[in-house]
Amino acid sequence: xxxxxxxxxxxxxxxxxxxxxxxxxxxxxxxKIEANDWMxxxxxxxxxxxxxxxxxxxxxxxxxxxxxxxxxxxxxxxxAIMAKVQDEMGHGQLLLRVTEDLMKPYGRNRxxxxxxxxxxxxxFHNVFHMPTKTWADAGxxxxxxxxxxIISQTNMLDASYGPYQRALQRICKEEVFHAQHGxxxxxxxxxxxxxxxxxxxxSLNRWWPSLLMFFGPASxxxxxxxxxEITIKYNIRKSTxxxxxxxxxxxxxxxxxxxxxxxxxxxxxxxDVQEKWIYxxxxxxxxxxIIQNKGPRSKARLKVREIAYSNNSWVREALAVAGGDRP
Amino acid sequence: MSEQDFYQEFEVFSRxxxxxxxxxxxxxxxxxxxxxxxxxxxxxxxxxxxxxxxVVPSSSIxxxxxxxREALTQRIDNKNYRTTKAYGYLRKKWQDKEQGMLDEQEIxxxxxxxxxxx
Numbered sequence: 001x002x003x004x005x006x007x008x009x010x011x012x013x014x015x016x017x018x019x020x021x022x023x024x025x026x027x028x029x030x031x032k033i034e035a036n037d038w039m040x041x042x043x044x045x046x047x048x049x050x051x052x053x054x055x056x057x058x059x060x061x062x063x064x065x066x067x068x069x070x071x072x073x074x075x076x077x078x079x080a081i082m083a084k085v086q087d088e089m090g091h092g093q094l095l096l097r098v099t100e101d102l103m104k105p106y107g108r109n110r111x112x113x114x115x116x117x118x119x120x121x122x123x124f125h126n127v128f129h130m131p132t133k134t135w136a137d138a139g140x141x142x143x144x145x146x147x148x149x150i151i152s153q154t155n156m157l158d159a160s161y162g163p164y165q166r167a168l169q170r171i172c173k174e175e176v177f178h179a180q181h182g183x184x185x186x187x188x189x190x191x192x193x194x195x196x197x198x199x200x201x202x203s204l205n206r207w208w209p210s211l212l213m214f215f216g217p218a219s220x221x222x223x224x225x226x227x228x229e230i231t232i233k234y235n236i237r238k239s240t241x242x243x244x245x246x247x248x249x250x251x252x253x254x255x256x257x258x259x260x261x262x263x264x265x266x267x268x269x270x271x272d273v274q275e276k277w278i279y280x281x282x283x284x285x286x287x288x289x290i291i292q293n294k295g296p297r298s299k300a301r302l303k304v305r306e307i308a309y310s311n312n313s314w315v316r317e318a319l320a321v322a323g324g325d326r327p
Numbered sequence: 328m329s330e331q332d333f334y335q336e337f338e339v340f341s342r343x344x345x346x347x348x349x350x351x352x353x354x355x356x357x358x359x360x361x362x363x364x365x366x367x368x369x370x371x372x373x374x375x376x377x378x379x380x381x382v383v384p385s386s387s388i389x390x391x392x393x394x395x396r397e398a399l400t401q402r403i404d405n406k407n408y409r410t411t412k413a414y415g416y417l418r419k420k421w422q423d424k425e426q427g428m429l430d431e432q433e434i435x436x437x438x439x440x441x442x443x444x445x
Contacts, residue, residue, distance in 0.1 A: 037393040090370050097354055320358035
């Protein structure tokens with residue numbers, strides 16, 4: 001899974017100009033920055049914000065999917081969706097580890113991230129605030145939500161920060177399995193009975209605004225300067241929010257239509273002259289509310305996270321003691 | 328106990344098969360090395376081919392600084408005398424004598440020697 005980039009105020013750089021120029025030279029040469037290397041504070045802070053949100057979204061993203069483990073329609077589907085849920089938790093672990101190293105100079109660690117998540121300071125991706133109502137939604141998350149995630153994550157495979165880039169190589173390889181897992185559920189429904197096709201279309205209609213929101217607003221006009229520019233400046237990612245959304249539509253719209261599905265937007269079409277998809281903007285005010293934990297399932301999912309953490313504290317304690325006995 | 332004291336950082340290395348070198352996979356947090364071993368398998372070996380895993384406390388590893396890594400790229404670049412590159416001209420010489428070159432591929436194929444010849 002992955003996230004749009006939020007807009008934030010542009011931060012000023014009051015770094016040593018020689019170190020800064022040397023740093024910029026390195027990333028322009030395609031060199032990778034490692035955890036203990038010198039880096040501008042703006043670079044560190046941007047990475048912390050980006051990767052902590054990415055990591056925590058992987059973990060929060062497993063919650064709507066795990067609801068479908070007991071309800072999966074066959075043993076094979078159950079095993080596959082369990083494997084996917086475990087992958088997402090694994091991705092979360094990788095990304096939190098990357099964030100922890102970046103936060104070290106600030107004396108912050110994983111516990112602080114979890115506290116920030118529960119207090120609402122650390123946001124998670126808009127799509128994971130939404131309910132999954134039917135099995136088709138489980139398929140839709142695997143197919144189009146993960147599809148959108150793959151578009152934004154592959155855009156950072158050459159990121160200038162070495163540890164993040166290495167985590168992404170691993171994550172994107174596993175996303176291939178997730179993409180095909182989602183396609184398999186969708187394909188079965190699309191080629192199924194009338195009822196199955198109906199829940200599939202209903203699911204796409206429900207998810208459509210969230211999918212458009214996934215990449216974040218196109219411009220920072222409403223919210224000040226944009227973090228997308230900072231991440232592009234530092235060679236963390238290559239493309240803007242809108243370029244990524246267009247790339248997503250390029251890859252997935254033909255597939256959506258080939259299954260006989262429609263999207264709930266009559267204006268949606270590809271403009272040959274402008275060479276881009278024309279679509280109706282989702283309600284960005286609603287988007288802002290969702291990521292402030294005011295979405296339909298925000299509170300409930302945070303509660304699950306909190307309960308899981310406190311209920312499992314005895315397991316952590318027991319394992320620490322058991323392992324400690326070994327000479 | 329705070330998580331700061333509870334967890335240690337471990338680096339995870341694994342070997343795909345007996346011929347391959349140990350490869351760094353990633354790092355993780357665990358309360359001790361036994362848990363680190365379990366988490367290494369869960370986090371990094373769900374699909375991968377693997378026959379051996381090492382976990383090492385990150386604090387035991389002496390990393391290079393960025394200056395030291397930079398220095399590695401500044402090493403003298405002409406090392407032909409240490410490689411077979413300097414001897415490439417022999418291929419043509421042997422060809423003229425209707426003989427093959429004893430290159431890496433050829434020499435590495437000498438594992439098997441004809442048997443039952445005394």
